[in-house]
Amino acid sequence: MADVMLKGIKKSYGPVDVIKGVDIEIKDGEFVVFVGPSGCGKSTLLRMIAGLEDISGGSLEIGGTVVNDIPASQRGIAMVFQSYAIFPHMTVRENVAFGLTIAGASKAEKEEKVAEAARILQMEHLLDRRPSQLSGGQRQRVAIGRAIVRKPEVFLFDEPLSNLDAALRLDMRIEIGKLHKSLGATMVYVTHDQVEAMTLADKIVVLKDGYVQQVGAPMDLYHRPENLFVAGFIGAPSMNFLPVDIVSRDADSAHVQSSLVTQFAAPVWREGIGASGAATLGIRPQDLHPVDSGGILTGNVTLAERLGIETVVDVALSDGTRILCSMAEDRVFEPGQEIHLDFDPARAHLFAQDPQAKAA
Numbered sequence: 001m002a003d004v005m006l007k008g009i010k011k012s013y014g015p016v017d018v019i020k021g022v023d024i025e026i027k028d029g030e031f032v033v034f035v036g037p038s039g040c041g042k043s044t045l046l047r048m049i050a051g052l053e054d055i056s057g058g059s060l061e062i063g064g065t066v067v068n069d070i071p072a073s074q075r076g077i078a079m080v081f082q083s084y085a086i087f088p089h090m091t092v093r094e095n096v097a098f099g100l101t102i103a104g105a106s107k108a109e110k111e112e113k114v115a116e117a118a119r120i121l122q123m124e125h126l127l128d129r130r131p132s133q134l135s136g137g138q139r140q141r142v143a144i145g146r147a148i149v150r151k152p153e154v155f156l157f158d159e160p161l162s163n164l165d166a167a168l169r170l171d172m173r174i175e176i177g178k179l180h181k182s183l184g185a186t187m188v189y190v191t192h193d194q195v196e197a198m199t200l201a202d203k204i205v206v207l208k209d210g211y212v213q214q215v216g217a218p219m220d221l222y223h224r225p226e227n228l229f230v231a232g233f234i235g236a237p238s239m240n241f242l243p244v245d246i247v248s249r250d251a252d253s254a255h256v257q258s259s260l261v262t263q264f265a266a267p268v269w270r271e272g273i274g275a276s277g278a279a280t281l282g283i284r285p286q287d288l289h290p291v292d293s294g295g296i297l298t299g300n301v302t303l304a305e306r307l308g309i310e311t312v313v314d315v316a317l318s319d320g321t322r323i324l325c326s327m328a329e330d331r332v333f334e335p336g337q338e339i340h341l342d343f344d345p346a347r348a349h350l351f352a353q354d355p356q357a358k359a360a
Contacts, residue, residue: 002063002076002153002186003028004049010057011044011210018044020210021058026188026203031180033189035197036207036233042190043158045207049188050079050156063153078147079156082163084139086131086146093127096145110149117145120182121175137168144179157189161196173199194234198222206230211358226270227358228280228351237285237312239349240323244281246274254350256281260317262296264345272352282349285312285326288341295340297323304333315339 004026011019019041026032034042047053049060051072060067067075078099086095094101096117097110105113118124121141131139140160147155157176161169177200180187191197197204198218206213206221206229214221214230225231231239244256247263254273257263261281273279288297299315302322311331315323325341333339 003030003061004154004186004188005061006045006049006058007061008058009045009048009055009060011041011048011053012056018210019048019056022210022212024205024212024215026186029184029186031187031189031200031202032205033191033197033201033203034205034207035191035194036213038192039209040207041210042192042207046079046156046158046188046190049154050077051075052079076153077156078150078152078154079158080140080143080147080160082159084131084143084163086139086142088131090130091127092123092129092131092134092142092145095131095142096127096149099146099150113149113151114145117148120148120179121145135168136164137172140164140172141175144176148179148183153186155185155187157187159190159192161191162193169196176200195236198234204234206233208358213358224269225282225349228282231282231349231351235284237324237326239282239284240288242281242283242321242323244279244350246276246279249273249275254279256350260297260319260321262294264296264348266348266350267346268350270351273350274352278353280351280353282351283323283343284347285324286328287343287347288323288325289327289343290325290331291340291342293340295342297341299323299339299341301333301335301337301339303335304331306330306332313339315341 006022006024009019009022034045036042044053048055055068062075093114096114100110118127123141126138161172164172173196201218204218204221205215208229214226221230221234242260244258244261247255247257252268253265254268255263255265299317301313302316303314305312311327313325313333315325
């Protein structure tokens with residue numbers, strides 16, 4: 001396997017800049033997920049690693065070799081696409097062996113490698129079927145098997161689960177996670193689904209508008225998002241944001257308040273938080289809990305979603321601002337009911353009034 005280095009990578013289509021100077025280090029054997037909203041550049045970045053898109057600027061290294069001008073077929077990568085891209089007239093066995101056939105591998109070598117891939121993916125019983133006889137999850141296994149037999153240095157996955165239903169997505173997430181552990185391979189995975197990113201990744205790269213917003217382990221991004229965009233994108237339901245004023249601050253905390261928020265001391269570790277002025281308070285729905293009276297926030301219930309394992313309550317504050325509260329229990333709330341909410345101040349997030357996302 002191999003490490004992958006992106007240094008100042010740029011991509012332009014005529015006057016339109018899509019990737020705007022990206023630096024990422026992917027270590028040998030690491031599972032890295034590119035995540036972000038539609039149009040952020042994550043698939044374009046993956047296709048540049050694969051050699052399917054030209055690089056407009058910067059340097060791309062795989063295994064210590066600069067591959068900017070090396071054809072896709074010679075980069076030692078294998079890619080699994082969102083559309084399974086398997087041949088309907090071939091059996092599973094023939095589809096998995098297709099790359100080896102093109103490369104001129106012997107019959108014995110093909111049989112050995114196909115058998116190994118089938119064992120890893122638990123699809124030995126499917127080898128003589130055609131794609132029309134397979135479920136969506138089984139077809140995706142065939143596509144992954146075709147990648148495995150090539151023994152690539154780097155596996156690339158471009159939203160491979162988005163065509164599957166919820167139950168199959170869960171099954172395939174488990175299979176891909178097990179595959180990474182069994183192969184110890186370097187894997188780069190693109191998704192817009194932050195649940196996939198959180199459950200699969202060793203390291204997440206959050207992208208927006210062609211810029212890297214933050215890179216880190218899943219729970220690091222969850223607990224210490226660097227800006228408002230990352231804070232709102234990572235975590236479900238999304239973090240609540242409220243404008244507040246800084247009353248005073250010391251080395252590691254700031255007293256904040258507003259017409260909606262009772263004064264309290266919020267921890268400060270991000271840059272740009274001054275001794276006074278406007279700021280943005282972030283509170284995760286899971287950190288809010290109802291209290292009989294008092295509390296830092298007060299509002300009225302507009303909707304309560306009782307989901308069994310949790311209850312998600314939509315609350316309208318006095319100025320109409322809507323926030324969400326997620327409780328790990330089955331609770332009954334009536335629309336219009338007044339609700340008092342509190343939280344551990346140590347779990348609050350305070351952001352300076354800077355742009356939400358990084359840009360050049």
